[in-house]
Amino acid sequence: MTQPIEIYGAKTGNCLRVAIALEEASIPYAVRRVDLASGEQRSERHLALNPAGKVPTIIDHSRGSSPLVLSQSNAILLYIAERYAGHLLPETEPFLRAIVLERFFYFVTDVIAPSHAGFFLHRNNESTGAELLNRHSLNALIAAERFLADTPFIAGKEFSLADVVAFTIVLASESQLDWTELPRLRQWFLTVQMRPAVERGLKAFDPPLGQ
Numbered sequence: 001m002t003q004p005i006e007i008y009g010a011k012t013g014n015c016l017r018v019a020i021a022l023e024e025a026s027i028p029y030a031v032r033r034v035d036l037a038s039g040e041q042r043s044e045r046h047l048a049l050n051p052a053g054k055v056p057t058i059i060d061h062s063r064g065s066s067p068l069v070l071s072q073s074n075a076i077l078l079y080i081a082e083r084y085a086g087h088l089l090p091e092t093e094p095f096l097r098a099i100v101l102e103r104f105f106y107f108v109t110d111v112i113a114p115s116h117a118g119f120f121l122h123r124n125n126e127s128t129g130a131e132l133l134n135r136h137s138l139n140a141l142i143a144a145e146r147f148l149a150d151t152p153f154i155a156g157k158e159f160s161l162a163d164v165v166a167f168t169i170v171l172a173s174e175s176q177l178d179w180t181e182l183p184r185l186r187q188w189f190l191t192v193q194m195r196p197a198v199e200r201g202l203k204a205f206d207p208p209l210g211q
């Protein structure tokens, strides 16, 4: 084990957000791909790490003999920002920090959570509830246009954790949005998409070339 951080995951929104944050932090990390389709997340080996049988999970070995294991994506994002990527969550400016957190939680609770719940209902053939939750999530996403009225990023002049969480859900919802009604969100989306750290993070769980 040469890298200080290992990330167990797959190409899903929760995992990609963590990979983008790690890329933004510019710290070396090792990707351990978990094959969700074959149920590897429920293997004995993975359950020993994350008893919920989910991804992502990170192990931070930088504390020496007692590695830190974290398995909630949002806790992982906050940890990475606080420990390794100060620019994602300003430490010394309480006002700015509060805005970043407010918008971070807006996307996590008002956009991503209903979208995930809708997906769960859809998979269980509850189409009415699924559509309702999906619409609820999309409406909150559309309302996020207002965050970009005066600034280029979701929580101000700089890219932050709020942009990390907003980006993957916009990416996943891209085809369902009427972009002509969302000029600011569109410009923001194009800008964020071109960040080298975002580009690298999005590829983190791709199979190595030749596989």
Ligand SMILES: N[C@@H](CCC(=O)N[C@@H](CS)C(=O)NCC(=O)O)C(=O)O
Pocket: 012, 013, 014, 015, 036, 041, 053, 054, 055, 056, 071, 072, 073, 074
């Ligand atoms: N609250 C957890 C949710 C984790 C989660 O639901 N992960 C999904 C992938 S995004 C998963 O592992 N699904 C596989 C399964 O449920 O079997 C987090 O934010 O990390």
